[in-house]
Amino acid sequence: MTAVLILIAVATLCTAAVAMALRNLIHSALLLIASWTGIAAFYLWAGAEFVAFAQVLIYVGAISMVVLFAVLLTRQSRADVAIAPGSLGRVVLALIAGGAVLGVLVGAVLSTKFANSSATTPTVTVKQIGQSLGGAHAAALLVIGVLLTVALLGAVVLATTDRAEKEDA
Amino acid sequence: MSAAWTNIATSAHSLLERLPLLARDFTTDWLPESARWLANSLITIATVVVAFASLFALLTIVERKVLARVQNRPGPNRVGIPFTKIKLFGLGQPLADGIKMLTKEDIVPRAADQVLHFLAPVALLAFSILTFAVIPFGRQLVPLELDAGVLYFFAAGAATELAVFMAGWASHNKYSLLAAMRALAQLISYELPLLLSIVPVVMLAGSLSTVGIVEKQAGWTWGFVPHWHVFTPWGAAGFAIFFVAALAESNRSPFDRPEAESELIAGHLTEYSGFKYALFFMAEYFGMCALCGMGVTLFLGGWQAPLPFLEIIPSYFWFAAKLLTLLFVFMWIRATLPRLRIDQLTRLAWKFLVPLALINLGVAVFWALTADWTGAIRAIRWIVAGALIVGPFVLIGRKLSSGIAPRTYRYAT
Amino acid sequence: MNLAPLQLCLLFSSALFCIGLIGALSRSNTILVLLGIELMLNAANLNFIAFWRYGANSEPATGVMFVIFAIAVAAAEAAVGLALVITIYRHQKNIRLQDATRLKG
Numbered sequence: 001m002t003a004v005l006i007l008i009a010v011a012t013l014c015t016a017a018v019a020m021a022l023r024n025l026i027h028s029a030l031l032l033i034a035s036w037t038g039i040a041a042f043y044l045w046a047g048a049e050f051v052a053f054a055q056v057l058i059y060v061g062a063i064s065m066v067v068l069f070a071v072l073l074t075r076q077s078r079a080d081v082a083i084a085p086g087s088l089g090r091v092v093l094a095l096i097a098g099g100a101v102l103g104v105l106v107g108a109v110l111s112t113k114f115a116n117s118s119a120t121t122p123t124v125t126v127k128q129i130g131q132s133l134g135g136a137h138a139a140a141l142l143v144i145g146v147l148l149t150v151a152l153l154g155a156v157v158l159a160t161t162d163r164a165e166k167e168d169a
Numbered sequence: 170m171s172a173a174w175t176n177i178a179t180s181a182h183s184l185l186e187r188l189p190l191l192a193r194d195f196t197t198d199w200l201p202e203s204a205r206w207l208a209n210s211l212i213t214i215a216t217v218v219v220a221f222a223s224l225f226a227l228l229t230i231v232e233r234k235v236l237a238r239v240q241n242r243p244g245p246n247r248v249g250i251p252f253t254k255i256k257l258f259g260l261g262q263p264l265a266d267g268i269k270m271l272t273k274e275d276i277v278p279r280a281a282d283q284v285l286h287f288l289a290p291v292a293l294l295a296f297s298i299l300t301f302a303v304i305p306f307g308r309q310l311v312p313l314e315l316d317a318g319v320l321y322f323f324a325a326g327a328a329t330e331l332a333v334f335m336a337g338w339a340s341h342n343k344y345s346l347l348a349a350m351r352a353l354a355q356l357i358s359y360e361l362p363l364l365l366s367i368v369p370v371v372m373l374a375g376s377l378s379t380v381g382i383v384e385k386q387a388g389w390t391w392g393f394v395p396h397w398h399v400f401t402p403w404g405a406a407g408f409a410i411f412f413v414a415a416l417a418e419s420n421r422s423p424f425d426r427p428e429a430e431s432e433l434i435a436g437h438l439t440e441y442s443g444f445k446y447a448l449f450f451m452a453e454y455f456g457m458c459a460l461c462g463m464g465v466t467l468f469l470g471g472w473q474a475p476l477p478f479l480e481i482i483p484s485y486f487w488f489a490a491k492l493l494t495l496l497f498v499f500m501w502i503r504a505t506l507p508r509l510r511i512d513q514l515t516r517l518a519w520k521f522l523v524p525l526a527l528i529n530l531g532v533a534v535f536w537a538l539t540a541d542w543t544g545a546i547r548a549i550r551w552i553v554a555g556a557l558i559v560g561p562f563v564l565i566g567r568k569l570s571s572g573i574a575p576r577t578y579r580y581a582t
Numbered sequence: 583m584n585l586a587p588l589q590l591c592l593l594f595s596s597a598l599f600c601i602g603l604i605g606a607l608s609r610s611n612t613i614l615v616l617l618g619i620e621l622m623l624n625a626a627n628l629n630f631i632a633f634w635r636y637g638a639n640s641e642p643a644t645g646v647m648f649v650i651f652a653i654a655v656a657a658a659e660a661a662v663g664l665a666l667v668i669t670i671y672r673h674q675k676n677i678r679l680q681d682a683t684r685l686k687g
Binding site: 001006013016017020025028029035039042043046047048050051054058059063066067069070071073074091093094095097098099101105106114123124129132133137144147151154155 | 586587588589590591592593594596597598599600601602603604605607608609610611613614616617618620621624627628631632634635636642643645646647649650651653654655656657658659660661662664665666667668669671672676677
Binding site: 026030033049050053054057060061062072125126 | 285315316317320321323324325327328330331334335338346350353357360376377378
């Protein structure tokens, strides 16, 4: 079981790291999608089936599409998806900052004594999820609905071209 | 005498019904317990893949035949058994096509993104095969029984869009890229009505499991009207929306924008040849079969028989019959309707199908709330639900088509 | 050293978080910065599932619920974020973050 976890973790981390370091934006996006799929695999491994499928549906099916569209809509020339790397100073500083955060987090995880986990694996059926969505978490569900609607409208307003302005230009 | 006769009939029927499972257990019986599970899964996977691969071969010839008959020509009728004069109505055609595809040169453009160019057809095929895992092909004949089966199906289906993009991008060809962008726009647009049209089914069946949804559709009213979802007002509307969206999702005519050969050469398939092209073709048919299978499962009662006395015939036969009927309708539509323009296509999705699917959701809620209405007010329930669907349909349809129809011909009569 | 599965999960998510952080800090392309932030969000989600799976007294659905809502928020964030990217591109014809200084006082 743990071996599978380590395999998933290594695959996810490698794809994510390479994606963040690549110069070709399309390759970066596709590798990140692979990494998101790896995270879905982790959810599946942990027994959260519903979340895993939702992750694939939303990240691989929807967000990836938006990202790819954005990449293709914002390039100047046909072949231009390769991007200039950030300045060396920035990279070094980022690596130092990231390394420091990683150090703190790893130290915290290793030094904390976690309460011994219960032997039984928690299982959650779709029915339970539905009941808590409609019961205890109904308010949150409504708020999310409003949020998504507002986000949709906001995205549309932001991305539409102002036709009058275009004619002036 | 008659009791004994019924007994024999019942046991023969149950034997037929469980024949695939019995055959599987028979082959893996000698294995130890731990290996048996793996062997059973492998046999299931192999069966599904082989069955649909042969269905694909059959479909290619049937489609060409159907198109030909609609256009009043014979279609492929030469290839039969080699070295004889037996032609078998051209049934050897898929084999000949397969050999041709396999022996063709596989050309990769020099400027192409080599890795992605190779990965695209593989990924597309892999994801399309994955979608078959949750479709119940018969009573107890579901490869993988998942609690969230419907969600799994659409998650795996959503991943195929990525492969289309990869193909278009990797080819390094402007037509391919244009087509890929169009394909994405189309697939995203139609994903919405597709998902919205199945929400009422999930809601009223109270289950995301495909097996559960099929079982909910068992039984008959008055002994001859099956309890399939398509025989309710919301189900009929939902099925219509699902069907149109499925046509678009599988890039079938009249929604075959992405590969419109008259303007985009062949879309994202332009730079593919030989076996990779065949893989794309295969994946497209697999996707079509999977969506039809899902439509059958969600709306047409899955493997349930249409009439009580027809239950003698095993369930997987009924599933196959319904699936083939839907596939035939797909072909029929391809032969009949002209291709839509890209703006017409997206407008249909966003301004027509999505609002209707949302209204349909409301109708389904009404239907669920009035489930206890019996007797005469049942008729009222039907009328109200029907009016709630037909009214908006007519209104939105008229609004959208104003200014378009009727077409006037200036130079022709 | 013998690590409990929970600790392994947490190390996994910490590493993922830091990869996202380094990406978001070091790259100058707006889309990549957004993707880095997206990775950090995912790392947080990993933690919820890890604690749900191995936590001392987890309720049946709490962690799962949290992740579902987080994924929905992430979807909204990505949509708005990328619409912003396209707007920036329209104004300055590239998407380098350093060049987006118009609002600087």
